Amino acid sequence: MEKDKTISNTTIRRLTKYYRYIEELDLKETSIISSYTLGKMMGISPSLIRQDFNAIGEFGRQGHGYNLDTLKKEIGEFLGINKIHNMIVIGAGNLGQTLANYDGFAKVGFPIKGLFDINPKLIGMKINGIEIIDLDQLNSFIKDNNIDIGILCVRKHCVQQMTDILVDAGIKGIWNFSAIDIDVPDDVKVESVNFSNSLFTLSYLMNDKYTNQKS
Amino acid sequence: MEKDKTISNTTIRRLTKYYRYIEELDLKETSIISSYTLGKMMGISPSLIRQDFNAIGEFGRQGHGYNLDTLKKEIGEFLGINKIHNMIVIGAGNLGQTLANYDGFAKVGFPIKGLFDINPKLIGMKINGIEIIDLDQLNSFIKDNNIDIGILCVRKHCVQQMTDILVDAGIKGIWNFSAIDIDVPDDVKVESVNFSNSLFTLSYLMNDKYTNQKS
DNA sequence: TAGATTGTTAATCGATTAACAATC
DNA sequence: TAGATTGTTAATCGATTAACAATC
Numbered sequence: 001m002e003k004d005k006t007i008s009n010t011t012i013r014r015l016t017k018y019y020r021y022i023e024e025l026d027l028k029e030t031s032i033i034s035s036y037t038l039g040k041m042m043g044i045s046p047s048l049i050r051q052d053f054n055a056i057g058e059f060g061r062q063g064h065g066y067n068l069d070t071l072k073k074e075i076g077e078f079l080g081i082n083k084i085h086n087m088i089v090i091g092a093g094n095l096g097q098t099l100a101n102y103d104g105f106a107k108v109g110f111p112i113k114g115l116f117d118i119n120p121k122l123i124g125m126k127i128n129g130i131e132i133i134d135l136d137q138l139n140s141f142i143k144d145n146n147i148d149i150g151i152l153c154v155r156k157h158c159v160q161q162m163t164d165i166l167v168d169a170g171i172k173g174i175w176n177f178s179a180i181d182i183d184v185p186d187d188v189k190v191e192s193v194n195f196s197n198s199l200f201t202l203s204y205l206m207n208d209k210y211t212n213q214k215s
Numbered sequence: 216m217e218k219d220k221t222i223s224n225t226t227i228r229r230l231t232k233y234y235r236y237i238e239e240l241d242l243k244e245t246s247i248i249s250s251y252t253l254g255k256m257m258g259i260s261p262s263l264i265r266q267d268f269n270a271i272g273e274f275g276r277q278g279h280g281y282n283l284d285t286l287k288k289e290i291g292e293f294l295g296i297n298k299i300h301n302m303i304v305i306g307a308g309n310l311g312q313t314l315a316n317y318d319g320f321a322k323v324g325f326p327i328k329g330l331f332d333i334n335p336k337l338i339g340m341k342i343n344g345i346e347i348i349d350l351d352q353l354n355s356f357i358k359d360n361n362i363d364i365g366i367l368c369v370r371k372h373c374v375q376q377m378t379d380i381l382v383d384a385g386i387k388g389i390w391n392f393s394a395i396d397i398d399v400p401d402d403v404k405v406e407s408v409n410f411s412n413s414l415f416t417l418s419y420l421m422n423d424k425y426t427n428q429k430s
Numbered sequence: 431t432a433g434a435t436t437g438t439t440a441a442t443c444g445a446t447t448a449a450c451a452a453t454c
Numbered sequence: 455t456a457g458a459t460t461g462t463t464a465a466t467c468g469a470t471t472a473a474c475a476a477t478c
Contacts (some may be wrong), residue, residue, distance in 0.1 A: 010443070016415040024395065034459060046459090047447055053459060062460040063454040079415050080422030100311045104394065110414060149417065173421040175414065179319065180239065191417035192342035195317075195409060199325060199390065200231040200294050202364065206388040207295030213260040223469070249435060261435090262471050269437060277436040278478040 011052050015046065018052070019075045022068055034065035040086075070194075085110045086147045087175075090162050091154035092117040092132045095177060099151060100127040113145050135165075140171045149173040156180045226267050227294075229259065230235035233267070234290045237283055300325045301362045302390075305377050306369035307332040307340075307347045309391055312364060315342040328360050339348045350380075364388040371395045 021042055025033075035046035035053075053060065053071070056078045058194045060066045076082040087105070089096040092115040099105070100112050117123060122132045133141060143149070150166040152159060152174060159178040166174060167188055176182055176192040184190055236257055240248075250268075250416045252260035258392055268275065268286070271293045275281045293295040301321070304311040307330040314320070315327050330347045332338060348356060356362070365381040367374060367389060374393040381389060382403055391397055391407040 011443070012416055012419055013412065015419075019415065020395075020409075020411055028343055036459080045447065047449095048445090050460065050462090051446075058461070060460050061454060062452070063458045065459065079419045081415055081418050085418060085421075094316045098309040098313040104411070105414065108411070108414075110418075117370040141279075145287075148421065173417050175417055180235075185421065189417060189420035191413055193410070193413050194235075195233040195408070196235055196319070196323070197228065198406050198408050199320065200234065200296055201227055201324075202388050202404060203296050203300060204227050204230075204294045205404035205406065206294075206300075206363065225469070251435080260471065262473095263469090265436065266470075273437070275436050276478060277476070280435065353454090416443045 011055055014052055015049075015056070015075050017077060018049075019072065019079065019081070022072045022075075025068060031068050032061075032065045033068060033071075035060075036067070076128050081109060083109065085149050085173075086145055087112045087149040087151055088138075088141070088145075088147050089115045089151045089153055090135075090166065091152065092119070092122050092127070093153060096151070096153035097127045099153065099177075100130045103128070110149070112151070113147060114141055115161070116141075139169045140166065142171065147171065149175060151175045151177065152182070153177050222270050226270055229263075229267055230271070230290050230294060232257070233264075234287065234294065234296070237287045240283060247276075247280045248283060248286075250275075252280070289404050296324060298324065300333065300364050300388075301360055302327045302358075302364040302366055303353075303356070303362050304330045304366045304368055305333070305350075305381065306367065308344070308368060311366070311368035312342045314344045314368065314392075325364070327366070328362060329356055331356075354384045354424075356408065357386065364390060366390045366392065367397070368392050372381050383419070 007099070018038075021038075035049040038044075039046040039049050050060070053066065058072050059070050059074050073082070087110055089099055089112055092100075096115055096117075099117055105112060112130055115130055116135050116138055117126060117132055118135050125132045125133050148171065150171045150173070152162060152166075154162050156179045159176075159180055160182055163174065163176075163182045163184060167184055172188055174184065174188065174190045176190055177195075179194070181192065181198060182190060229342045233253075236253075247355055250264040253259075254261040254264050267274075268281065272289055274285050274289050288297070302325055304314055304327055307315075311330055311332075315330055320327060327345055329344055330342060331350050331353055332347055333350050338349050340347045363386065365386045365388070367377060367381075369377050371394045374391075374395055378389065378391075378397040378399060382399055387403055389397065389399065389403065391405055392410075394409070394411060396407065397405060
């Protein structure tokens, strides 16, 4: 099924976009879509769309287009989002609690099972039905609850320390919302959401002198 | 000062990273750094670093390296982050309040001046000293307070509607935290932080079958 | 001066676009 | 069948790396 060509990061990011877009479309009756139409709607060239889809399999029908259900299933399969990923949040501050309050992740198969903190005032509280637990329970909780993703929402002075704890506990995926980058072994995957980088990029785009650019 | 070569998006993203990195370094006494050393620390090739820096100006000293202060100042200047950008948040829900509670943006010159919502229960409340205001006050508030960035934190069913309101009010930069993409005129710049895209990318990276990839 | 490191051009590598034969 | 659109190869474009002369 999968070719041994490696798939570029840009393709992966677009695949997540297609998936999201198709999800929105799903409600409507259209069950077949051409690369031309999808490209028109999403602002991506049809050629690139076909390259992207063909990178992960062959599921178009020549002369017709792509079946939306198949497309969604295949992309989902490829990205590994057709199975459950249990998550925990490290740091039950504002951001950690906000993520716990958001039900969108659970809906797509990424439920948050627990929040971890060291602040005794928080421990025992429940956010959206999710308990805040003492950090020293982490190891057993990860094992007992089949956790595979840790979400980092702590201040930068303890980010690396918390990372190391997660890695030691056997976590293989870290979603890093902290302000700094982290070091992990090769077999641990990291995806960072860095607010500063994003805000500074916006600042650049708005900077009068440079008025070209498309995102 | 600026060449008319357009600067690629990848270079911009790296420039924001350098800036952030240099900020952390600033505390220490090292005032000069070579592309080799910086590259070693950040995992970026020295050659690429020099290309990036030269894209926005010439401020290295041959035989020595780059002065950290100059570097920070020049990159900041280029990204437009050496001046104040007043921001407002649209949607005073969990995420909007969390962003308002975070002081990091104000510290780097991006203060949040107001939160907007339509929920009467929220209006009048203060989050971290920032007032929640009725949406119908938006236009005058933007003018009176010199706002140039709107942060979108609303549910997807009203995202485009809120975008249009911001655009009509003359906002030129939108930081979009909502779940879907938005349409704006060419002169309005958008930077999106899409949690789903990010989470799905992490999912892919962890997907056993495909164990190559570096972020 | 000798050593080091930049600035910059050339070479390579990778990603996007164009084109078209295959085929539904 | 004719028309449409995929799958895929070739051409182009852009980004990264290598190399080295310039110079501090």
